[in-house]
Amino acid sequence: MADRDPDGSVSGGSDDEEEDEEGKKYCLCQHVSYGDMVACDNPSCRYEWFHWNCVGLKSEPEGRWFCPPCTEIMARKKGK
Ligand SMILES: [Zn+2]
Numbered sequence: 001m002a003d004r005d006p007d008g009s010v011s012g013g014s015d016d017e018e019e020d021e022e023g024k025k026y027c028l029c030q031h032v033s034y035g036d037m038v039a040c041d042n043p044s045c046r047y048e049w050f051h052w053n054c055v056g057l058k059s060e061p062e063g064r065w066f067c068p069p070c071t072e073i074m075a076r077k078k079g080k
């Protein structure tokens with residue numbers, strides 16, 4: 001009883017998300033993140049992060065970058 005930790009902090013807090021960052025799948029290939037990654041600038045992108053290889057990048061894109069699926073969706077929305 002006397003050895004009870006006074007600040008009794010519970011590790012993890014109230015975050016009950018099950019998703020483990022390390023196990024999260026990204027990219028068109030649905031693999032975990034590794035090596036160089038690029039983020040899609042579409043906030044509603046379903047993948048968010050991509051391996052450079054998978055999207056044909058050889059270097060960091062300048063400015064905004066949209067993944068192939070988002071590029072296609074936006075092209076369709078714009079019409080024409
Ligand atoms: Zn990939």
Ligand SMILES: [Zn+2]
Pocket residue numbers: 040041042045046047048066067068069070071
């Ligand atoms: Zn995207």
